[in-house]
Amino acid sequence: MVGKLWSAHTDYSIHVTIEESTIYPTAQQAINCLIVCQWLSNCYKDIHLFRFDAKTGVVYILAGDNLEIIVPPNDPWRFL
Amino acid sequence: MKPNFEAMSNKELRAYALTHRGDEDIEALRVLFSRRSSDSEATLFYLPKTQEEEQQQFELFKQIVSKIETKKDFHNLEEELQKERELEEKIRQKLEKEIEEELRAKIERELEDKIRQKLEEEIEEKLRQKIEKEKDQETQS
Numbered sequence: 459m460v461g462k463l464w465s466a467h468t469d470y471s472i473h474v475t476i477e478e479s480t481i482y483p484t485a486q487q488a489i490n491c492l493i494v495c496q497w498l499s500n501c502y503k504d505i506h507l508f509r510f511d512a513k514t515g516v517v518y519i520l521a522g523d524n525l526e527i528i529v530p531p532n533d534p535w536r537f538l
Numbered sequence: 539m540k541p542n543f544e545a546m547s548n549k550e551l552r553a554y555a556l557t558h559r560g561d562e563d564i565e566a567l568r569v570l571f572s573r574r575s576s577d578s579e580a581t582l583f584y585l586p587k588t589q590e591e592e593q594q595q596f597e598l599f600k601q602i603v604s605k606i607e608t609k610k611d612f613h614n615l616e617e618e619l620q621k622e623r624e625l626e627e628k629i630r631q632k633l634e635k636e637i638e639e640e641l642r643a644k645i646e647r648e649l650e651d652k653i654r655q656k657l658e659e660e661i662e663e664k665l666r667q668k669i670e671k672e673k674d675q676e677t678q679s
Contacts, residue, residue, distance in 0.1 A: 493583075501600060506556055507559075513564075516571060518567045520555065524607065524609075525603060525607075533582075536574075536577070536581060536582050536583060537581065538575075
């Protein structure tokens with residue numbers, strides 16, 4: 459599904475500026491987010507909230523009835 | 539005013555995050571994040587390197603999703619049961635009170651009847667005695 463994507467070299471142009479410090483989502487994080495969203499969709503789970511925390515760089519995803527997933531910038535993603 | 543996120547339960551934090559999307563509201567998610575289990579207890583998903591690995595991870599993902607949702611269903615069921623039990627207890631207490639009041643009224647009525655009857659009997663007895671006494675006095679005179 460995402461084989462091509464994660465082996466590709468990705469230069470990220472998305473960035474967020476908060477209080478003089480700029481946090482960039484990482485390429486690994488973006489791919490992980492794509493995997494998570496695709497898998498949730500495959501399981502017929504609605505994604506209610508998707509948020510990139512510009513201060514910590516963490517992505518929060520709330521989906522389905524009670525599913526909470528976090529996608530950190532460089533670490534593996536996990537359920538909360 | 540900013541709510542006290544630390545004092546909120548995870549359920550409340552989730553509900554808050556779902557209904558508030560402002561810049562400051564992300565704090566609710568940070569608090570939720572700070573309460574996560576340790577990484578050693580969690581299942582960590584690394585970038586899959588092969589199709590097989592990706593498939594394995596997806597199976598694991600599905601298992602975790604179903605586990606979390608079953609847990610929630612079970613939790614909801616428990617909550618419903620608890621509510622039912624509370625309702626039952628309330629009805630029982632109300633019924634007990636009603637029955638007690640009814641019984642008390644009945645006992646009071648019966649007691650009153652008995653006392654009245656006894657009093658009437660005593661009065662009758664005394665009257666009879668008095669009449670007999672007067673009759674005796676008449677016959678003697």
